[in-house]
Amino acid sequence: MRFVVTAGPTREPIDPVRYLSNRSSGKMGYAIAEAALQAGHDVILISGPVNLDSPRAAKFIPISTSDEMDAAVHRHLPDCDVLVMCAAVADYKPANVSAHKIKKQNKPLSLELIPTRDILRSLPKQDRQFVVVGFAAETGNLEANAQKKLKEKNCDLIVANDVSNPDYGMESADNEVTILFRNGEKRKISRAPKKNIAAELVKIISNMREKYLTKKS
Numbered sequence: 001m002r003f004v005v006t007a008g009p010t011r012e013p014i015d016p017v018r019y020l021s022n023r024s025s026g027k028m029g030y031a032i033a034e035a036a037l038q039a040g041h042d043v044i045l046i047s048g049p050v051n052l053d054s055p056r057a058a059k060f061i062p063i064s065t066s067d068e069m070d071a072a073v074h075r076h077l078p079d080c081d082v083l084v085m086c087a088a089v090a091d092y093k094p095a096n097v098s099a100h101k102i103k104k105q106n107k108p109l110s111l112e113l114i115p116t117r118d119i120l121r122s123l124p125k126q127d128r129q130f131v132v133v134g135f136a137a138e139t140g141n142l143e144a145n146a147q148k149k150l151k152e153k154n155c156d157l158i159v160a161n162d163v164s165n166p167d168y169g170m171e172s173a174d175n176e177v178t179i180l181f182r183n184g185e186k187r188k189i190s191r192a193p194k195k196n197i198a199a200e201l202v203k204i205i206s207n208m209r210e211k212y213l214t215k216k217s
Contacts, residue, residue, distance in 0.1 A: 001209060003036045004076050005029055005084045008048035010066045012093035014111065015102045023170045024088035026050030028135075031198035032084055033058050039202050044079065046072045048087060066090050066116040073119055077130070082205055083123075084133045086159075090116050120153035131156045131209045133201075139164040143178060143186075150180050156208060157181045159201065167191075179204065 007029020011019040026047060033045045034055045043058040046069060054060040061076070063069050066089050077083070092113040102109070120134055134155035136146040139162070146160035161177045168174040168191055176191040179201075187204075189197050 001036075001041045001206060002044075002079055002081045003033070003041050003084060004044045004046065004073065004080045004082070005033045005036065006046045006069060006073065006087035006089075007033065008050040009088050010048045010069055010090045010116075011064050012066060012090045012116070013097050014094050015098035015100065017101050020090060020093065020113075022088050022090065024048070024050075025171045026052050026087075027171075027173065028175060028194050028198065029084070029086035030055070031194040032086060032201060035195065035198040035202040038199075039206065041082075041202075041206075044076050046076070046087070066093060066119075070117050070119050070122070074122070077123075080130045082131045082133065082209055084205070085120060086133075086135050088137065089119060092116060118153075120155065123154070125154050131205060133205055134158040136160040137163045137170070143180065146178065146180050150182065155182070157205075177201075 008026030009022045009024040011021045013019045030052050033043045036043050037055055037057045045054055045058040046061040046063060048063060061072050063072055069089055093116050095112040095114045132155045134149060134153055136149050136158055138145045142160050142162050146158050150158040158180050159177050161175055163170050168176055173193055174191055175194050175197050177189050177197060179187045189200055
């Protein structure tokens with residue numbers, strides 16, 4: 001099976017030395033890539049800037065911005081049986097990027113932000129030949145927000161986690177997730193190392209893909 005996995009944050013430049021980003025460490029996405037490789041699958045890992053070593057057996061695609069992530073995902077869709085969108089892609093980027101470093105002044109500075117391209121929304125919706133796994137990092141109303149994203153972004157399943165908890169989630173080796181399926185099913189994986197959660201997710205995703213192929217044949 002061919003997995004395309006996205007991981008890590010994006011960086012949206014403000015000027016040559018500053019950017020907007022987020023706290024994503026990439027650990028969950030890298031763990032999923034590693035688990036897929038260990039299960040015998042082929043993996044393309046598209047990653048934003050992180051302090052992690054990429055799995056040696058994966059095809060590694062480094063990116064920085066949301067536009068680069070979008071281009072890389074669409075470029076590799078034809079090679080994909082499963083798309084795991086684990087990256088924390090920025091929701092907004094500066095409308096204008098300064099060609100020179102913006103100097104500090106004794107007055108407020110305002111940035112105009114515009115939405116980045118919604119990669120999940122841009123995926124094919126009809127006759128899709130690959131399974132789409134979305135992720136929802138929430139600070140409240142976890143299941144309601146994840147369910148909304150599952151439907152609006154046309155995912156086959158979505159993995160939701162509460163990033164407001166300081167003990168696990170972002171920048172941690174552990175996580176706790178709730179998996180919501182398109183058919184209304186729900187499954188919770190209690191707090192565990194991300195590599196353990198990743199192994200369980202790969203099993204679930206692989207089984208879903210096999211069922212999808214059985215229905216199509």
